[in-house]
Amino acid sequence: MIAFILTILFFTIVHTIEISFLSTMPFSIHLAPLLYAVVTYLIQHLGIYKIALWLPLHGFILDYYQIGTSSFQIIAYGIAALSIMYLARHVFTNRSFYGVMANALISFLILISIQSIILFTESLLGRKVLWSIFVDELIVGAGFLVLIIILMYPIINRLRLLFIRSQSDVRFKKPYNVK
């Protein structure tokens, strides 16, 4: 129960920072996918798989307020969450910084691919899409994803203990690098 409340609380904080604070920032900082970076880190580095639910929840809120890149963000973020979990379990078994980075970039590419498919479908139905800007934002977004992971790696590492204590299913697991 406490774990659930804490998870919702952490989600609310990170989500609010992304859509209320970062979105107003200059120099393309508004494209920084903070929540995405945090989720990838927590899944790949710490193995907290239930955090994957944050992404479809984020997509749902974007859909609810209609402030997402396209419609059906819940689907795009849901598939991205599944891909992060799959990559963490079967492809990048290395829990290091490079594992997190590789997982984040490949799953981010999957997220963007799903968004572009949705946008393309919408464009067939009459929606105007700025494709060149979409590609620019994809590159900048990926750049910020890398930057966030580099900058936040030491910070989140310190928050790791707090999270591990709040997640009952990983409480008694060995930390990723403890022999």
Add this chain to the structure above:
Amino acid sequence: MFKNKQTTSIIVVALFFLFILLFLKYGFSLLNFTQKTLSETGNLIANISNDILSPEDVTTEDINNMVNIINSLAVNKAELEILKKENTHLRDSLNFTDRRKLRPVGAAIIARSNSSQNSSFVINKGSEDGLFVGTPIIVRDGFFVGKVIKVNRRTSTVRASTDIQHATAVSVLHESSTIGIAKGMSGNLINLKFIPNEQKIDINNLVVTSGLEENIPSGLIVGIVNSVTIDETAPFQEAVVEPLISLDKYYNVIALLQLEI
């Protein structure tokens, strides 16, 4: 042992329900306040960084003064043109004055879209405050920035006038008051479409809402004409309109509601 476990469970469940109740009562207000504060802080940082990066020979104060003068002149010109037309048509149209009776509702921007595909933002006023789909949103003295596209109980989503999905009925303020449709385009600009080729529009003409659209009063400033494209083979000409207001610098907006009579 069992008794202790049972008591702990009851306490945990009670605390959980207390949390839910408190969240329902105060959580949204707290979240709203947090979002508003974060949004304001972000705006402040953006404004400060813009100030730091502006050229040194022109001070920030100078730029602000000049922008204020331009905006105030634009407002005066728009008001003057509207007043001229009002005087002409006042006697013919009894409902016209009623259209101008508006109730402003102040709102704060609490979230924004982070993609250029969707220039929308969320404000902290909703159906409880009388907002509805189509409510015009302005900043300062009548600078049109968008329309409400979705209303919840306590929040609303506004589509900015520069969004590529946005369209508004506008008129160009000059001798013959040309009517057209303003659609958002890339680069935070507005594309003015469906202007008949025989109508002459010039650069720096003021573009305002025409009042032909339901719930959107006439005379709200949309921007100034930046360039005009005339294709002799097409029945209509197009113009690029530059908004006089950059929404990124504002965190408070005004929703214009019709006054109930």
